[in-house]
Amino acid sequence: MSPRERVALSEPVGDEVCKTTCYMCACRCGINVHIKDGKIRYIEGNRDHPVNKGVLCAKGSAGIMQHYAPARLRAPLKRVGPRGSGEFQEISWDEALGIATEWLGEVRHRDPKKLAFFTGRDQSQSLTGFWAQQYGTPNYAAHGGFCSVNMAAAGIMTIGGAFWEFGAPDWDRTKLFVMFGVAEDHDSNPIKIGISKLKQRGARFVSVNPIRTGYSAVADNWIGIRPGTDGLLILSVVHELLKARKIDVDYLVRYSNAPWLVIDAPGTPEHGLFARDGEGRPLVWETVTERAVPTGTRGARAALSGRFELPDGRFAVPSFQLLAEKYLDPKYAPEAVAVESGVAAETIRGLAAEIARVAFEEEIFVDQPWTDVNGQRHQGYVGRPVSFHAMRGLSAHSNGFQTTRALHMLQVLIGAIDCPGGFRFEPPYPKPLTAHPTPHGRAEHFGSDKPLAGPHLGFPRGPEDLLVGEAGQPARIDKAFSWDAPIAAHGMMHMVIANAHAGDPYPIDVLFMYMANMAWNSSMNTAGTIKMLEDKDPATGEYRIPKIIYSDAYASEMVAYADLVLPDTTYLERYDCISLLDRPITEPDAVQDAIRWPVLEPDRDVRAFQSVLIDLGGRLKLPGFADGMGEPLYKDYADYLVRHERRPGIGPLAGFRGSQGDRAGRGAANAEQLQRYIDNGSFFSAHIPLEAQFFKHANQAYQDFAVRMGFFDMPQPVTFQLYQEVLQKFRLSAQGLRDPVAPDTHRQRILEAFDPLPDWYRPFGEALVDRSDYPHHAITQRPMAMYHSWGSMNAWLRQIHTKNPLYVPGPICDELGLKDGDWAWVISHHGRIKVEVARMEAVNTSTLWTWNAVGKRAGAWALDKDAPEAKKGFLMNHLIAELLPPREDGMRWSNSDPVTGQAAWYDLRVRIEKAGAGEAVSEPQFSPLVQPEPEPHPMELRYGQEWAR
Amino acid sequence: MTSLPSLPTPKKLGLVIDLDVCVGCHACVVNCKEWNTGGYGSALSDQDPYGAEASGAWLNRVHSFEVVPDGGEVVGEAGEARIVHFPKSCLHCEDAPCVTVCPTGASYKRADDGIVLVDEDMCIGCGLCAWACPYGAREMDLAAGVMKKCTLCIDRIYNETFEEADRQPACVRTCPANARHFGDLADPQSAVSVMVAERGGIDLMPEQGTRPVNKYLPPRARKPLAASANAMPREDTDGATGLFAWLDRMLDRI
Amino acid sequence: MHPALSIIAFTTLSGLGYGLAVMLGLGLLDPAAVATKIAWIAALAAIGGGLLSSTLHLGNPQRAWRAFSQWRSSWLSREGVMAVVTFVPLLMTAWACVIEGRQAVVPGLVGAVLSLCTVFCTAMIYASLKSVDAWHTRLTPACYLLFSLGGGAVAASFFAFCGGGNALWLPLVAIVALVGAWVVKRAWRQHLQATAPLSTPESATGLGAIGHVRLFERPHMTENYLTREMGFRIARKHAAKLWIIAMALGGVVPFVLFALLLAAGAQAGPGAALVAGLALASHVIGILAERWLFFAEARHAVMNYYGG
Numbered sequence A: 001m002s003p004r005e006r007v008a009l010s011e012p013v014g015d016e017v018c019k020t021t022c023y024m025c026a027c028r029c030g031i032n033v034h035i036k037d038g039k040i041r042y043i044e045g046n047r048d049h050p051v052n053k054g055v056l057c058a059k060g061s062a063g064i065m066q067h068y069a070p071a072r073l074r075a076p077l078k079r080v081g082p083r084g085s086g087e088f089q090e091i092s093w094d095e096a097l098g099i100a101t102e103w104l105g106e107v108r109h110r111d112p113k114k115l116a117f118f119t120g121r122d123q124s125q126s127l128t129g130f131w132a133q134q135y136g137t138p139n140y141a142a143h144g145g146f147c148s149v150n151m152a153a154a155g156i157m158t159i160g161g162a163f164w165e166f167g168a169p170d171w172d173r174t175k176l177f178v179m180f181g182v183a184e185d186h187d188s189n190p191i192k193i194g195i196s197k198l199k200q201r202g203a204r205f206v207s208v209n210p211i212r213t214g215y216s217a218v219a220d221n222w223i224g225i226r227p228g229t230d231g232l233l234i235l236s237v238v239h240e241l242l243k244a245r246k247i248d249v250d251y252l253v254r255y256s257n258a259p260w261l262v263i264d265a266p267g268t269p270e271h272g273l274f275a276r277d278g279e280g281r282p283l284v285w286e287t288v289t290e291r292a293v294p295t296g297t298r299g300a301r302a303a304l305s306g307r308f309e310l311p312d313g314r315f316a317v318p319s320f321q322l323l324a325e326k327y328l329d330p331k332y333a334p335e336a337v338a339v340e341s342g343v344a345a346e347t348i349r350g351l352a353a354e355i356a357r358v359a360f361e362e363e364i365f366v367d368q369p370w371t372d373v374n375g376q377r378h379q380g381y382v383g384r385p386v387s388f389h390a391m392r393g394l395s396a397h398s399n400g401f402q403t404t405r406a407l408h409m410l411q412v413l414i415g416a417i418d419c420p421g422g423f424r425f426e427p428p429y430p431k432p433l434t435a436h437p438t439p440h441g442r443a444e445h446f447g448s449d450k451p452l453a454g455p456h457l458g459f460p461r462g463p464e465d466l467l468v469g470e471a472g473q474p475a476r477i478d479k480a481f482s483w484d485a486p487i488a489a490h491g492m493m494h495m496v497i498a499n500a501h502a503g504d505p506y507p508i509d510v511l512f513m514y515m516a517n518m519a520w521n522s523s524m525n526t527a528g529t530i531k532m533l534e535d536k537d538p539a540t541g542e543y544r545i546p547k548i549i550y551s552d553a554y555a556s557e558m559v560a561y562a563d564l565v566l567p568d569t570t571y572l573e574r575y576d577c578i579s580l581l582d583r584p585i586t587e588p589d590a591v592q593d594a595i596r597w598p599v600l601e602p603d604r605d606v607r608a609f610q611s612v613l614i615d616l617g618g619r620l621k622l623p624g625f626a627d628g629m630g631e632p633l634y635k636d637y638a639d640y641l642v643r644h645e646r647r648p649g650i651g652p653l654a655g656f657r658g659s660q661g662d663r664a665g666r667g668a669a670n671a672e673q674l675q676r677y678i679d680n681g682s683f684f685s686a687h688i689p690l691e692a693q694f695f696k697h698a699n700q701a702y703q704d705f706a707v708r709m710g711f712f713d714m715p716q717p718v719t720f721q722l723y724q725e726v727l728q729k730f731r732l733s734a735q736g737l738r739d740p741v742a743p744d745t746h747r748q749r750i751l752e753a754f755d756p757l758p759d760w761y762r763p764f765g766e767a768l769v770d771r772s773d774y775p776h777h778a779i780t781q782r783p784m785a786m787y788h789s790w791g792s793m794n795a796w797l798r799q800i801h802t803k804n805p806l807y808v809p810g811p812i813c814d815e816l817g818l819k820d821g822d823w824a825w826v827i828s829h830h831g832r833i834k835v836e837v838a839r840m841e842a843v844n845t846s847t848l849w850t851w852n853a854v855g856k857r858a859g860a861w862a863l864d865k866d867a868p869e870a871k872k873g874f875l876m877n878h879l880i881a882e883l884l885p886p887r888e889d890g891m892r893w894s895n896s897d898p899v900t901g902q903a904a905w906y907d908l909r910v911r912i913e914k915a916g917a918g919e920a921v922s923e924p925q926f927s928p929l930v931q932p933e934p935e936p937h938p939m940e941l942r943y944g945q946e947w948a949r
Numbered sequence B: 001m002t003s004l005p006s007l008p009t010p011k012k013l014g015l016v017i018d019l020d021v022c023v024g025c026h027a028c029v030v031n032c033k034e035w036n037t038g039g040y041g042s043a044l045s046d047q048d049p050y051g052a053e054a055s056g057a058w059l060n061r062v063h064s065f066e067v068v069p070d071g072g073e074v075v076g077e078a079g080e081a082r083i084v085h086f087p088k089s090c091l092h093c094e095d096a097p098c099v100t101v102c103p104t105g106a107s108y109k110r111a112d113d114g115i116v117l118v119d120e121d122m123c124i125g126c127g128l129c130a131w132a133c134p135y136g137a138r139e140m141d142l143a144a145g146v147m148k149k150c151t152l153c154i155d156r157i158y159n160e161t162f163e164e165a166d167r168q169p170a171c172v173r174t175c176p177a178n179a180r181h182f183g184d185l186a187d188p189q190s191a192v193s194v195m196v197a198e199r200g201g202i203d204l205m206p207e208q209g210t211r212p213v214n215k216y217l218p219p220r221a222r223k224p225l226a227a228s229a230n231a232m233p234r235e236d237t238d239g240a241t242g243l244f245a246w247l248d249r250m251l252d253r254i
Numbered sequence C: 001m002h003p004a005l006s007i008i009a010f011t012t013l014s015g016l017g018y019g020l021a022v023m024l025g026l027g028l029l030d031p032a033a034v035a036t037k038i039a040w041i042a043a044l045a046a047i048g049g050g051l052l053s054s055t056l057h058l059g060n061p062q063r064a065w066r067a068f069s070q071w072r073s074s075w076l077s078r079e080g081v082m083a084v085v086t087f088v089p090l091l092m093t094a095w096a097c098v099i100e101g102r103q104a105v106v107p108g109l110v111g112a113v114l115s116l117c118t119v120f121c122t123a124m125i126y127a128s129l130k131s132v133d134a135w136h137t138r139l140t141p142a143c144y145l146l147f148s149l150g151g152g153a154v155a156a157s158f159f160a161f162c163g164g165g166n167a168l169w170l171p172l173v174a175i176v177a178l179v180g181a182w183v184v185k186r187a188w189r190q191h192l193q194a195t196a197p198l199s200t201p202e203s204a205t206g207l208g209a210i211g212h213v214r215l216f217e218r219p220h221m222t223e224n225y226l227t228r229e230m231g232f233r234i235a236r237k238h239a240a241k242l243w244i245i246a247m248a249l250g251g252v253v254p255f256v257l258f259a260l261l262l263a264a265g266a267q268a269g270p271g272a273a274l275v276a277g278l279a280l281a282s283h284v285i286g287i288l289a290e291r292w293l294f295f296a297e298a299r300h301a302v303m304n305y306y307g308g
């Protein structure tokens, strides 16, 4: 017999295929889960899914091991030993929900701000935010503040949308793609698909990144910039473009506030604000009739330069004039920025020249007539095929807001926003700042047993919208929207534990967290954070943070610090909703949302957190969750998804609405909606008509589409805000010229950071330490095959990243005599860690780095205590303080961007010293955690052996 | 069987891997494991999966290399030192030494399509084929005591229960960067052969005389940005005033 | 390469056993002597033990019989077949000696030739592997054959000194074979040290055109089958030390001891047997060290992918 005949070539994969949405990360790809004998046989990408088009990353492919990981929690837990001891008692859900209801109900009645409810990696923010609002605490946010709020806020405040999940490069048409500071990003698979597409088309891909791995490894050009200096590089490119007149004047006049007149009246409360007419419309200078007219005046020919007298006698200049004068300054010349950024002047010039050449000489035209919001008809879409993308390499610095503003400005200057070949908005964006709410949380917004007056998060229009008390003191526990971080649009989760521990601005009673490993990788100063969680008030013997409720699905480090653990299901055992009200999965061409559904039944006593939250809402009789009689409104999350309406006809899911299931966006609830999603591969997609696909910010057809879909109730075109008036208002307050005036302590800082035109300053973490004492940068990157701390319980993924070395540039290795496998101390102003080193040449010579969140605490994640993750892996977080070194006046600011409160993870400066002979173990080490009743784990895995043929 | 097919196989099925776009994401690695651990032959076992020495059998692994230009100055930001991510699985060699060394006939190369396989029922787990393979493409499954290797997803590519589009190796179908291509390298007209011809596809370790079927496409040549530094038209008049005068002219045209 | 004990034991024991069988098959010992009978048993035990030990290394030893099928292409299969075939004349010759006290000439000669063939097959398993530069040379079978003969002669001499026969010729053969074996082995080692590796990280990745290639990150952080099997590395200074030990114990000591015995008149007797036994033991330990180095010093081409 020939062996060939023994091979079964045509076996079906499994018994059934369930199409749902991956959640091994936030990219939310479509997956086909093949089930065989009630177990997962295989997970593959769904070909028809708009996000991943069939591909699946390493994490997604390891879903089997995630789902069956021994680290899964098995039942609700009540802490019985001291915090951190891991001593828990399994309790029933009735008891768990009873305890939670009692704790939460009591606080809601007494003082709702004593609850801090913060959520991490979940994608249920439209539910959790709504719940928190109904509960009435001002202290709610998701993790955006430590993640990438700089990106989101700067994008929204400049162009009405951001790279961060609300837009994408036009992968199919772009001819030059420049990427700043991205290792992986949320759009994991789409970026890989896109980069490959454009490279295979012969387009040029430039990566600006201190480290040349991953995407940067395949870039045609790598600019190994020194961390924190991208703003200079971008502004230098702007300088070059202005000098060479390579800007799209037509585009600027049409779509940006370049012609808007800025009042030039130093010393007055209006200085630097836009001149407006009686109806508040900004004015431009009409050059033919030589008078100021409101923007949008038909036939007006607006000036971009000059100094004009307004009817009221004040003078004003077009904002573009201020912009041009600022960036033509020789301090932005390539030679001038080369030293600070480490990028050769020739390279900067070459980059600028390529941007100019491709934008203006390789212009593309899409033959599709369209009409703009001013009623003007256009023959087609003119494309400037230069696109950009950026993420945390820019945003995780304390100058990240301004740097990201600069990058958005650059795109506007060359006319490359939402045009063919450029950066394209993804619905429901663009959205002007004015369409976002202002934040709520001031004392008058909440009170005993009542909902918060409005949404927690939003954008202040000026200091008057800050959430501060009479004396300027912060209203929120994280101090978001206070003078410390006025535009903290996503909150500041990284400050919650530290502030709550310090009782600054006030102590809290209950800390309620969901899907965030705050006792480990998502905190700065991890060791300190652990102490804060363990710390008791000697007077009362109570923990300083008295009660902690936490929902996790796995035995993470944070679980050990909770008093009450609400065990969640895995992503294959529950409903989830990727909603347009939250972080959408839309594409530039289509409006999309998606669900997850239970393709497997839990075999443990766990419940989906969203259903638990809805249950708690009912028990607490929160409006929106209980009816007038106090009866719960929803059975569970699935019920809520179908029946909840945020505005009439608008619910969590946009697809298959209406009694027939044929309405998109707005429509009556449809009892069959979830089944329709499941039948459709768990997603919904509505194509945007071609005449609405580009220039969405000013495209009438798109605006009408958006209204139809229910994004807005009336058209909301966006004028790009190169000059940001909101920032100027803060400066006027800091100058004492405008009410409310900024506290003295904050004035200097605001004056320096709130330039209404994009600006660069040295990141605080670098500026405030002695640079010769700490000569190097230390940063982290996302490994593509791991999602934060999630991957270590996964038997397959952890083999790829079982530990993390510190990568050290060759020249530093030579100087210190470091070889691969040696151990070294890395020291910051805040702490020291001992790590194993590995040499690398393809890296900025002043930059040390490691993979993020691979290091684990011994005993966590159901790993053996001597797992390399704990013994050899390490966290950079021990070196990063949540507070900056004290200034001369003794003030310690949060280690965050002064505008948005974004955690400045990548400002870190360090020095490195070779470690003496000693144990080959990373430091610091912590006492091993005791697992709350871990599942016994096998010494050998033979997954699928029963199917072996 | 253990002797190689006497004639060149009519088809040479294999992979073409594009090093110019592989971002080193390990998707192909994990998806391969996932597909194969419940598929052809015994499961791909993992030893000490949650402990200190976790390791397992994988049929495809991605290595990362650093390439430093010879003689070039090694300066992170200025030099051309670069990382190349490098996936590697069985190359289905035409002169497969792993096959000829096999004492049992378990290792064989299929005469019609050239796929190199192990018949696990015949394998004694002597490991000699793994020694013979210069590429490290064979790994013993320690639980089953048999040799595992890339099957070119033979249970997918001929699988009649699959839609046509899915009849490709798991690693190819899953690769987000489209860096992996599957096809018949004996057919000069096939997409993979054309790609190899156009991009100068190469053999790994040709000196080993194994004549691998799989080909690698080397990274494309790159043109430095600095080469464009002088392409930008120089300023015609100086400073802001010159710019504003130009702007006025531009505005007139609109 | 990983110096697996089972394989080291196998090659050492079977080499020695076959070498001794050659000496016995050639009739160099007195078939009537008790010592010769014991020698036969020892030779067969060494061969059998070696072969058994080699199956310890298998993942599925119960299927070992399948290894006889591919003698047309596989040296391992050939070795298996030869081992079995060789057993026939060896058993016949051993029977004649042990039971009947006579030398079976024809089976003895056939057995001797087949024994050498078997050793050659074993050596060719290694020598045929192009992936291991150190092994891929004709010197490898030469070494194996010479060590087998040398070891066989040393063992046979021991049995001669135990009263198994002429104690002059065998030690002389042993001395000559040992000298020959170590001379060739030295050449083998020089080949190992001097020849540039056939494959390099540059050729392994095809990236040599861009520059110098160095492993940056392993595909998986922990050790795997390949790195355990092929990634064994021994520090140069340890290798040098071991090499001296191997040569001293495996060559110099037996050489000197036999030279002394010869000088002392080459007479059998308890004292001489003790000295010859010492020589044999020393030789075996030396060869174990030599075998250990044979693996430990050999670098596999796959390590070009693993930075080894």
Ligand SMILES: Nc1nc2c(c(=O)[nH]1)N[C@H]1C(S)=C(S)[C@@H](COP(=O)(O)OP(=O)(O)OC[C@H]3O[C@@H](n4cnc5c(=O)[nH]c(N)nc54)[C@H](O)[C@@H]3O)O[C@H]1N2
Residues within 6 Å of the ligand: A120, A121, A143, A146, A147, A148, A514, A515, A516, A517, A518, A521, A522, A523, A551, A552, A553, A554, A555, A556, A557, A558, A568, A569, A570, A571, A609, A780, A781, A787, A788, A789, A790, A852, A853, A876, A877, A905
């Ligand atoms: N040094 C350094 N630190 C950083 C960063 C950095 O770049 N460098 N990045 C920062 C950024 S941007 C972020 S977003 C944070 C991320 O940090 P975290 O938000 O803490 O993210 P994870 O580590 O993924 O942990 C989230 C928790 O979710 C749990 N979990 C997983 N699946 C489920 C589930 O289905 N249900 C529930 N209820 N829980 C689940 C996990 O077990 C884990 O405990 O890290 C920050 N920390």
Ligand SMILES: Nc1nc2c(c(=O)[nH]1)N[C@H]1C(S)=C(S)[C@@H](COP(=O)(O)OP(=O)(O)OC[C@H]3O[C@@H](n4cnc5c(=O)[nH]c(N)nc54)[C@H](O)[C@@H]3O)O[C@H]1N2
Residues within 6 Å of the ligand: A025, A026, A147, A148, A180, A181, A182, A183, A184, A185, A186, A187, A188, A208, A209, A210, A211, A225, A226, A227, A228, A229, A230, A390, A391, A392, A393, A394, A397, A779, A780, A781, A782, A783, A784, A785, A786, A787, A788, A906
């Ligand atoms: N596989 C995987 N995917 C993920 C995650 C994960 O943990 N794993 N996490 C998700 C989350 S929460 C987030 S926030 C996103 C983040 O996605 P990314 O923004 O890609 O996150 P980082 O890994 O922090 O990458 C930042 C990059 O910026 C570079 N960098 C650092 N400082 C500078 C600088 O000053 N200038 C420039 N130009 N570059 C700099 C770093 O070298 C690194 O390559 O990824 C998401 N996707």
Ligand code: SF4
Residues within 6 Å of the ligand: A022, A023, A024, A025, A026, A027, A028, A029, A052, A055, A056, A057, A058, A059, A060, A061, A188, A189
């Ligand atoms: S990128 Fe990977 S992990 Fe994230 S959703 Fe997609 S397949 Fe899943």
Ligand code: SF4
Residues within 6 Å of the ligand: B089, B090, B091, B092, B093, B096, B097, B098, B099, B116, B132, B133, B134, B135, B136, B137, B138, B149, B210
């Ligand atoms: S790559 Fe290795 S295992 Fe595959 S055919 Fe070639 S020699 Fe054999």
Ligand code: SF4
Residues within 6 Å of the ligand: B101, B102, B103, B104, B105, B106, B107, B118, B122, B123, B124, B125, B126, B127, B128, B129, B130, B146, B147
């Ligand atoms: S391990 Fe199996 S396939 Fe490999 S040579 Fe031995 S018997 Fe043949």
Ligand code: SF4
Residues within 6 Å of the ligand: B031, B032, B033, B035, B036, B059, B060, B089, B090, B149, B150, B151, B152, B153, B169, B170, B171, B172
């Ligand atoms: S072809 Fe199949 S078996 Fe081979 S590497 Fe790809 S996925 Fe793995």
Ligand code: SF4
Residues within 6 Å of the ligand: B021, B022, B023, B024, B025, B026, B027, B028, B029, B062, B085, B087, B174, B175, B176, B177, B178, B179, B180
């Ligand atoms: S999946 Fe594709 S891009 Fe990722 S490592 Fe494999 S070949 Fe490279």
Ligand SMILES: [Mo]
Residues within 6 Å of the ligand: A146, A147, A148
């Ligand atoms: Mo994040």
